Amino acid sequence: MPTHEWTMANDEYGSRPRPRWKTYLTVALGLSGFLGLLAVLYLISTPGGSTPSLGPKSYSTNVECQVNTTGSQGTVTINGTITGDATSYSVTVEVLDAASHQRIGLQTFEVRGTNTFGGTTAAQAPIGPAGIECKITKVA
Structure with a gap:
């Protein structure tokens, strides 16, 4: 019986797979930006942080x-x-x-x-x- 061997050819059809390092870089930048935003919001909301809290004067x-x-x-x-x-x-x-x-x-x-x-x-x-x-x- 004849056997057929199929191999994956590097043809020009379809999209090329995305390199994984770009995905990891995107996730790392997004996560660090989110953590930075949380840190700024925390400093603003706490008394004695980098922004003075101003209350109403009577x-x-x-x-x-x-x-x-x-x-x-x-x-x-x-x-x-x-x-x-x-x-x-x-x-x-x-x-x-x-x-x-x-x-x-x-x-x-x-x-x-x-x-x-x-x-x-x-x-x-x-x-x-x-x-x-x-x-x-x-x-x-």
Whole structure:
């Protein structure tokens, strides 16, 4: 009886097998990236990690403003108080024209060791007949 011997020929049909080292490299890079992401998330979530944790500050504020204009020049005197549970604050006060509600001045105060802040800032003139409004826009 005749026997037929079949061998696998290296023909050009079909896809070539993928080298295994590329698969292992892909898995290793993916796994190390995932572990790195977990480490960063862990550091962010723990107090005392690389990112400081910021909590809300409890405070109470009051601000008063007075404007003085001479021709096209104006100044605003700002006086305010802040009380709360923190030892320092950064308070930003915005001065608005009362009629148009457009900003005519802006001043940031660093409050440390006291509960009062104040000073003068330049204001865009002319001021409308309704006067000015002052409001605290940011406390940090």
